[in-house]
Amino acid sequence: MTDTEPRRRARPRGKRPPTILDVAAHAGVSRGTVSRVLQGGHNVSSASQEAVHAAIRKLGYVVNRAARSLVTQRAGSVAFLLSEPQERFFEDPNFTTLLRGCTTALAEHDLPLILITAGTEAERRRIAPFLSAHHVDGVLLVSSHRGNPMVDHLRRTGLPFVCCGKPLGERDAVSYVAANDREGARAMVRYLLESGRNRVATITGPQDTPGGLERLDGYRGMLTERGIVYDTRLVAVGDYSRASGEACMQQLLTSAPDIDAVFVASDLMADGALTAIERAGLRVPDDIAVGGFDDSPVASATHPPLTTIRQPWARISEMMVRQLLAQIDGEGPATVILPTELVVRESA
Amino acid sequence: MTDTEPRRRARPRGKRPPTILDVAAHAGVSRGTVSRVLQGGHNVSSASQEAVHAAIRKLGYVVNRAARSLVTQRAGSVAFLLSEPQERFFEDPNFTTLLRGCTTALAEHDLPLILITAGTEAERRRIAPFLSAHHVDGVLLVSSHRGNPMVDHLRRTGLPFVCCGKPLGERDAVSYVAANDREGARAMVRYLLESGRNRVATITGPQDTPGGLERLDGYRGMLTERGIVYDTRLVAVGDYSRASGEACMQQLLTSAPDIDAVFVASDLMADGALTAIERAGLRVPDDIAVGGFDDSPVASATHPPLTTIRQPWARISEMMVRQLLAQIDGEGPATVILPTELVVRESA
DNA sequence: CTGAAAGCGCTTACAG
């Protein structure tokens, strides 16, 4: 359009927005006082406070975050760092649920969320300087697989970070927030047994993730507790994808045709399992009861709707944010485990 | 842990990261020269350039973005603004595909993406000052419904913004990037007709969204072109959700039991339609051919896999980012329409 | 091609 206009100027001819100096002038105080009001109004007379607030409203003043950051040495933002092959997480409904929760929780603290993906080695290299330079004050880290290099890198940067789910294979203390996977699995298996099922199989998550490991452990523990021998023929290892759920179920149906229930470690896989069962001409829950895990959006969309274990995503997000803020304020790492809840629908 | 430590300090005792002054000292030049190198090295001797680059590497210097922002009057970041009821978009696979694409495209320009949700009026009020204060340099706006107040608000702020999909009901020029919905719909209907189907129904998207409107228009146009009378009994209006696809299909099956094909305006709805068809005891594609739209991840996971129209999400993201950067550099608004592609699988 | 210097808009000891 306007070819002659200069480029690379932010607001070429718009008048500058009001600064703290304008506010000070309007309120009849110094800019130090305005700043103090901005910081919470400690040690400021109520008369001054009111005058400043009035001026702020009148001028529509909003703090310049860059200027503030420069002096406070804080970025004033937090990263949501996805250190997984992108496909996996962007297709997993749990991920979006978590992202949404964190965005909301951070918004309440006026902290913008910066979304960073680091699924590949190249991406990790690219964001390293960004993190090292503390362009964010902390990191919400989503990375489930064992030995993720991001954990080490973050530790070296000295940036506060909180993981979603227990990071596997870390010797030192790392902050994380997780649902009680083991108890969740136990609750589901207990429910299946108490509804009269005898041969309960399981489809697990990947065995290099905490959810994969602990949900299997819960399954095994509950069987043992009830005096049932753990039978590896009743165990199929999936990768959380719908397709793997289908394949695993098909396998179980062949290797152990007498099963009457299956605990599936994710709803997405459970949906796949449903497909395999249906294809085999069996009915759910009449012939085989199916229990999922997550209570993700798919759980109520399957046929039949899934009986599943609800992960407390809202609370997980909140606690991740809370822990991160605490660490930014100097607290040490902490572990938070949140209870799950059995949601009974029609599949079991 | 360390109770006696002062709080609210960013890096209490870590040594400060190197500044441009350290680099200048190491390179034996002034800080103005370092800055010029950082800006691209124009008007700097190659000797100086090399010395500066060496110093940067040696010290691990990374620019302080806050300081830069303060002087350039640019935020150095871009917002991805979701102005829809959250549930909808966070469950729609298209959304995550778009978000992923934009994150990647922005990363290539070293621009952090700030994720902002503004699905409710309260949220919109909350982020208004953030936007007005130009805490981001531009906005990638995702908002499909007619008359979204965010468009007006953004226009008032003077912030550059680019919409994903045509914003309905806007009189003035607004930048947007969209797939060619109409042509995509035409291609699908053409394909169905040419595979020998005669009674082609459609399940549309919401009629206050461009995709809802234009895909229906494409359907209608192609029928007319082939001399087929447009029959409203063959049209059911959905809302892009899986559930609505199922309900619409059920309705069509009742009101027009002789249909032998259906063009569904989203893969998610098509998946729902598949369920309804199956429940009615009909086979796909033998009895009814089903064509979807999106080629989202669900398309290959349905039974049978969906023949659908691929939306060029990677290109859409790239173009949105490119347009936004152009606007930030002073260019005027522009409209970009990208072609779609027919993907033939098994459902039609 | 280069340096010295002003200035971006804040916060925070420091005096009073």
Added chain:
DNA sequence: CTGAAAGCGCTTACAG
């Protein structure tokens, strides 16, 4: 409780 002032780390005319 309040003001004056230093300083956060950059960029960019301005001279030379």
